Amino acid sequence: MSAPVTGGPTPVAERPDRGTRARALLRDPVLVSGALAVLLWATAALISPSFASWGQVVTLLTLASFLGVIAIGQTLVIIAGGEGIDLSVGATATLAAIVASRYMDGANDNLPLSVLLALAAAAVVGVINACGVLFFRVPPLVMTLGMIAVVYGFIRLYTGGQPAGSAAPLLRTLINGDTVFGIPGVLWLWLALSVLVIWILRRTSFGWRLYAVGGNATTAYLSGVNPVAVKFSAYVLSSLFAGIGGLLLLGYSENVFLRLADPYMLPSVAATVIGGTALIGGVGGYLGTIIGAILLTVLDSFLRIVQIGGGEWGDAPRQIIYGAVLVVVLSAYGRQKRLRQ
Amino acid sequence: MSPPTAAPPAPQPDTPSPLARAGSRVASARMPTYAITGLLVVTVAATAMLQSGFFTAYGLSSTFATILPLATIAVAQTIIVLSGGIDLSIGTIVTLSSAVTVVLMEGDNARLPLAIAAGVAAGAACGLVNGLIVAVLRLQPIVATFATSFMFGGAALLVLPSPGGSASPVLTETYRMVLALIIPVPALLLLILWLVWRILRAHRVGQYLYAVGGSAAASYTSAVPVTRVRVLAYTLGGTVAALAGVALLADSGSGDPFIGNELTLGSIAALVIGGTRLRGGAGGAGGAILGAIVLSLIQGLVFFAGIPTDARELVYGGIMIAAIALAGLLTAGGPRQPGRTA
Numbered sequence: 001m002s003a004p005v006t007g008g009p010t011p012v013a014e015r016p017d018r019g020t021r022a023r024a025l026l027r028d029p030v031l032v033s034g035a036l037a038v039l040l041w042a043t044a045a046l047i048s049p050s051f052a053s054w055g056q057v058v059t060l061l062t063l064a065s066f067l068g069v070i071a072i073g074q075t076l077v078i079i080a081g082g083e084g085i086d087l088s089v090g091a092t093a094t095l096a097a098i099v100a101s102r103y104m105d106g107a108n109d110n111l112p113l114s115v116l117l118a119l120a121a122a123a124v125v126g127v128i129n130a131c132g133v134l135f136f137r138v139p140p141l142v143m144t145l146g147m148i149a150v151v152y153g154f155i156r157l158y159t160g161g162q163p164a165g166s167a168a169p170l171l172r173t174l175i176n177g178d179t180v181f182g183i184p185g186v187l188w189l190w191l192a193l194s195v196l197v198i199w200i201l202r203r204t205s206f207g208w209r210l211y212a213v214g215g216n217a218t219t220a221y222l223s224g225v226n227p228v229a230v231k232f233s234a235y236v237l238s239s240l241f242a243g244i245g246g247l248l249l250l251g252y253s254e255n256v257f258l259r260l261a262d263p264y265m266l267p268s269v270a271a272t273v274i275g276g277t278a279l280i281g282g283v284g285g286y287l288g289t290i291i292g293a294i295l296l297t298v299l300d301s302f303l304r305i306v307q308i309g310g311g312e313w314g315d316a317p318r319q320i321i322y323g324a325v326l327v328v329v330l331s332a333y334g335r336q337k338r339l340r341q
Numbered sequence: 342m343s344p345p346t347a348a349p350p351a352p353q354p355d356t357p358s359p360l361a362r363a364g365s366r367v368a369s370a371r372m373p374t375y376a377i378t379g380l381l382v383v384t385v386a387a388t389a390m391l392q393s394g395f396f397t398a399y400g401l402s403s404t405f406a407t408i409l410p411l412a413t414i415a416v417a418q419t420i421i422v423l424s425g426g427i428d429l430s431i432g433t434i435v436t437l438s439s440a441v442t443v444v445l446m447e448g449d450n451a452r453l454p455l456a457i458a459a460g461v462a463a464g465a466a467c468g469l470v471n472g473l474i475v476a477v478l479r480l481q482p483i484v485a486t487f488a489t490s491f492m493f494g495g496a497a498l499l500v501l502p503s504p505g506g507s508a509s510p511v512l513t514e515t516y517r518m519v520l521a522l523i524i525p526v527p528a529l530l531l532l533i534l535w536l537v538w539r540i541l542r543a544h545r546v547g548q549y550l551y552a553v554g555g556s557a558a559a560s561y562t563s564a565v566p567v568t569r570v571r572v573l574a575y576t577l578g579g580t581v582a583a584l585a586g587v588a589l590l591a592d593s594g595s596g597d598p599f600i601g602n603e604l605t606l607g608s609i610a611a612l613v614i615g616g617t618r619l620r621g622g623a624g625g626a627g628g629a630i631l632g633a634i635v636l637s638l639i640q641g642l643v644f645f646a647g648i649p650t651d652a653r654e655l656v657y658g659g660i661m662i663a664a665i666a667l668a669g670l671l672t673a674g675g676p677r678q679p680g681r682t683a
Contacts, residue, residue: 132665136666137670139613139619141609141619142609142619143665145609149654149657149661149662151658152658153652153655153656153657153658156651269483269487270487316495316498316499319492320496322495323490323493324488326491
């Protein structure tokens with residue numbers, strides 16, 4: 001199975017004429033998603049003017065930041081290829097939040113220790129995922145799905161079904177605290193993490209090795225890259241970033257509950273794919289994922305704003321429309337190649 | 342740009358000699374069978390020891406009553422996975438069709454056939470939608486079916502906003518019947534399911550499923566109608582998933598619009614334990630049925646082994662992962678290659 005390295009539709013080398021360049025732009029996932037997000041936001045603002053207010057925009061971005069941070073690891077794992085995917089990110093984020101809140105217990109004294117413990121717990125999940133995928137050769141989808149059951153089982157045992165403690169005040173201030181123009185701290189954190197990840201992917205040797213392994217593991221191996229080590233770190237990093245996402249959620253919501261980060265599991269994959277990272281690996285980047293996370297959050301808020309759902313029908317119509325829009329967005333460019341070329 | 346001489350296929354990296362390849366193929370085809378048989382023997386023996394009255398008519402009847410829905414979903418997922426796809430919305434299809442059935446039935450025996458027909462039609466329609474999106478729109482199956490799972494889950498909530506409704510007495514009573522002193526009806530249905538699968542497999546359509554899952558490009562050049570086979574696989578999968586919804590309804594007696602996602606996980610775990618390759622083209626529904634039996638028995642074992650309530654989920658999850666890892670280790674077969682290709 002020598003998967004051809006599909007470098008996406010971006011034309012290289014010879015100068016493309018204007019038609020092809022325009023078409024390439026039209027098919028650029030980051031642009032399409034970004035435009036769609038802005039369009040949705042503008043429509044929502046027309047329907048309900050409060051949507052356009054600065055405070056509302058900041059709220060939207062804050063909500064997107066949790067998904068965005070959790071999706072960092074997802075992006076890394078998917079880029080690393082080999083059908084890589086990490087469905088356990090939601091469970092891992094919940095685990096980190098629960099461990100941290102128990103040790104913080106509403107006080108600042110144990111903040112560094114509890115953050116460390118929470119990230120260590122998350123890293124353990126990543127190591128188990130990596131071992132299962134790389135040494136026992138369990139397909140990543142199945143391994144990480146199964147780990148959801150294990151992690152929630154552990155949480156059940158650890159908490160007895162009743163999570164204890166609450167976020168440290170300092171963490172709360174760090175996440176929710178006002179900086180300038182009403183921007184909460186969590187957005188600066190997201191910005192810093194984004195810059196870090198994009199720098200890692202584009203400018204460091206690890207980033208290049210990640211793309212190399214994702215594009216073609218055999219070629220990468222023959223070029224002196226150790227695919228196992230690269231993929232191992234991708235899975236551990238994925239769990240670590242999920243853990244950080246869980247800590248952010250803890251700071252935001254102050255208390256934890258079982259299944260805190262469950263709603264982020266599959267949306268993290270969707271955000272990554274919408275952002276142009278291909279599930280076959282080796283293609284994509286984190287900038288697209290940021291846009292994907294924002295688009296998904298805007299879409300969700302949009303459907304809430306226009307009052308679809310609520311009332312006698314409950315959540316159902318909103319869910320249906322959310323799914324349908326997701327299909328439309330994906331079919332804009334997330335399509336696979338035709339068999340006849 | 343002449344179609345017949347398409348780009349030459351890239352040479353296979355480090356291809357072993359034909360003999361070695363054949364040998365490893367035999368080994369990898371057999372090992373999952375050994376593994377699943379071994380697991381089955383161990384779990385059945387353990388259950389028989391821990392659960393008194395397992396081999397009585399009542400014990401068997403209640404065991405198979407819980408196995409049948411999971412096994413049916415696993416078979417549905419297997420059909421889709423064999424063709425090279427995956428369906429993350431399958432749990433919501435089950436939910437939707439059982440909701441449709443229970444709402445139309447209203448506990449009335451006279452409405453039973455029509456209600457079941459409507460439920461199965463709903464499942465087939467969902468499968469068709471999935472199939473068209475994956476095969477015609479050519480979206481990646483994982484994200485496409487994730488998106489449709491919202492649509493089907495939402496539709497299930499529209500039909501049945503909260504757990505409730507009641508199945509018709511004939512349905513639930515027939516499901517609990519035991520024939521010939523020892524054979525429960527669900528076990529018989531399971532056997533029928535397997536026989537239908539064998540017929541499908543022998544049929545040309547079954548061959549097409551394996552061909553498309555093995556290599557879509559090669560199937561295409563061999564004049565297999567790849568798009569149609571993919572659509573058909575999802576539609577069949579949706580139909581079988583709907584049957585699982587009816588079985589679930591017969592088992593529990595009422596509908597529940599929120600059970601979807603656990604069922605999806607169970608279906609994938611069962612088929613992997615049963616030795617079906619997630620990449621498509623290898624495996625079968627027989628293994629998935631055995632995998633579902635093993636999973637259900639393990640769940641019962643964790644309950645009967647006297648493990649504290651809070652630890653049950655962890656133990657069950659751990660055993661499931663171990664079983665999957667064992668199956669994965671044995672299915673992979675052959676010598677380890679350095680950079681395992683995608």
